[in-house]
Amino acid sequence: MAKRYGIREVFATLQGEGAQAGTPSVFLRFAGCNLGYDVCPWCDTDWVKAVYTEDVEGTLALVRQAADEGFGGERPGLLLVATGGEPSLQLDRPLSDALRARGYRISMESNGSRPVDRSLVDWLTISPKQAGFAQKEGDELKLLFSGTSAPGITPNVEAVRRIAEGTRFGHYFLQPIDIPGNGGPNYAETVRAVMELGPPWRLSVQTHKVMGIP
Ligand code: SF4
Numbered sequence: 001m002a003k004r005y006g007i008r009e010v011f012a013t014l015q016g017e018g019a020q021a022g023t024p025s026v027f028l029r030f031a032g033c034n035l036g037y038d039v040c041p042w043c044d045t046d047w048v049k050a051v052y053t054e055d056v057e058g059t060l061a062l063v064r065q066a067a068d069e070g071f072g073g074e075r076p077g078l079l080l081v082a083t084g085g086e087p088s089l090q091l092d093r094p095l096s097d098a099l100r101a102r103g104y105r106i107s108m109e110s111n112g113s114r115p116v117d118r119s120l121v122d123w124l125t126i127s128p129k130q131a132g133f134a135q136k137e138g139d140e141l142k143l144l145f146s147g148t149s150a151p152g153i154t155p156n157v158e159a160v161r162r163i164a165e166g167t168r169f170g171h172y173f174l175q176p177i178d179i180p181g182n183g184g185p186n187y188a189e190t191v192r193a194v195m196e197l198g199p200p201w202r203l204s205v206q207t208h209k210v211m212g213i214p
Contacts, residue, residue, distance in 0.1 A: 002055040002056065003055065003056075003092070003094070004053045004054060004055050004058075005030065005053070005054055005055075005056075005059050005090050005095065006030060006031040006032055006050030006052075006053055006090065007028065007029065007030055007031060007050060007051065007052040007053070007054060007059065007062065008029040008030065008031045008046065008047055008049070008050060008051055008084075008085065009027070009029045009051060010026065010027065010028050010029070010052075010062040010063055010065070010066045011026070011027050011066050011070070011214050012024075012025070012026050012027075012066045012067060012069060012070020012071055013025060013027060013070065013208065013213050013214045014207075014208065014213060015079060015081060015107075015208075016206050016207045016208025016209070016211075016213070017142065017173075017175065017204050017205075017206055017207070017208075018125055018140050018142055018171070018173055018204050019139070019140050019170075019171045019173075020079065020107065020123065021204075021205075021207050022207070023079050024070075024071060024078060024079065025078065025079040025080070025081045025107075026063055026066045026067050026070070026078060026079070026080050026081070026104070027066075027081045027083060027214070028059070028062075028063060028080060028081065028082050028083070028087075029045070029047065029083050029084060029085065030047070030082070030083070030084045030085045030086070030087050030089065030090045030091070031047050031048065031049060031050035031051075031084070031085055032047060032050075032084065032085045032086065032089055032090070033047050033084055033085040033086045033089075033111075034086050034089060034111075034113060034114070035086070035111055035113060035129055035130070039129055039130065040129050041150075041151060042144075042150050042152075042177055042178070042179045042180075044178060044180075045083075045084070045085070047084050047085030047086075056094050056095050056098050059095060059098075060098055060099070060102065063080065063099065063102070063104075064102075074102055074103060074104075075103065076103035077103065077105060078103065078104055078105070079104070079105050079106075079107050079123075080099050080104035080105065080106050080107065081107045081108075081109065082106060082107065082108045082109070082121070083108075083109045084109075086110060086111055086113070086114075087108050087109065087110060088108065088110045088114055088116045091106075091108065091120055091121075092120070093120065096120040096121070105122040105123065106120070106121045106122050106123070107121065107122065107123035107124075107125065108120075108121045108123070108124055108125065109125045109127060110124070110125070110126055110127070110135065111126075111127060111128060111129050111130075111133070112126035112127070112128045112133040112134060112135040112136075112138075113128070113129070113130060113133055113134060113135075114134055114135070115134050115135055116135050116138070118137075118138070123139045123140075124138035124139050124140075125138065125139065125140045125141075125142055126138045126140070126141050126142070126169070127141075127142040127143070127144065128141075128143070128153070128163065129144075129152075129153065130153060131153045131159075131162070131163055136166060136167045136168065137167065137168040137169060138169055138170075139169065139170045139171065140169055140170060140171040140172070140173060141164060141167055141169040141171070141172050141173065142173040142175055142204055143160055143163060143164075143173070143174055143175065144175050144176075144177045145160070145174045145175065145176060145177065145186065145189070145190040145193055146177055147177075147186050147189040147190065147193065148186075148189060149177060149179060149182060149186040149189065150177050150179050150182075150186075152177065154174075156193075157193050157196050157197050160174065160193065160197060160201075161197070171200070171202070172200045172201045172202065173201070173202055173203070173204035174190055174193055174194050174197070174201055174202070174203060174204065175190070175203070175204040175205070175206070176190040176205070176206075178206060178209065185205075185206070187205075190203065191203060
C-alpha cells in the first residue's frame, strides 16, 4: 500500500525568514512533531492534527492547487518549503523526487533532532530546540534567541556559541522569539546579542508577521 503523508496545510506565500526571505514559496506543513509543546512552549505552529492524509499524487495535487492560487500555476524554481511540525519525519525519496520532477527546489526547516538525508532537499535549515542535536551541518542554522524573555536553550551569547560549536552551516542566524502575550518579539536583546556575537551571525526577522502574510 502506498505511503500516505499527514499534512496540516499547504499554501503559497513568500518565505519570511532566514537567507531565503522574500522568495516565492509553497509551504507544505506536515503534521506531527517529535519534540512538542513541552519542549517548545512558545511554538507558533499548529501541527498536531493532520487535515489531509495523502499519497504522493494527492500531496502533489494539494501543492499544485496552492501554486495555482498563489502564483497562477507551478513554475520552475519555485521553492517548496517542507515544514511542520518536524518535516524530516515524513519527507521521503518518492515525494522528494516527485516534487523535483514538477520543478520545485525543496527547502526543509527541521529541528535537527534527528539526522536529515540532505540528498532529499536543496536547502536545509536547522533550528534546534535542544542543546544536544543531531544534524550539525546544512545551509543555515537558525537559533531562536530566548534571552531573558522566554524559557529556552539560548539565554545568552555564550549559550549561542556553545550550540554552534563544531557545526558547519553556510549561514548563521539569530531570530527573536515571538511569545504570545509578551508584547511582541524580543528584538532589542536579540539585536544586542547579534552585535556582540559578530560575524558570521546575522539577525533573522519573521518578515511575514511584519507584513501580515501567512
Ligand atoms: S520542534 Fe518546532 S514544530 Fe516542534 S514543537 Fe518545537 S517549535 Fe514547534
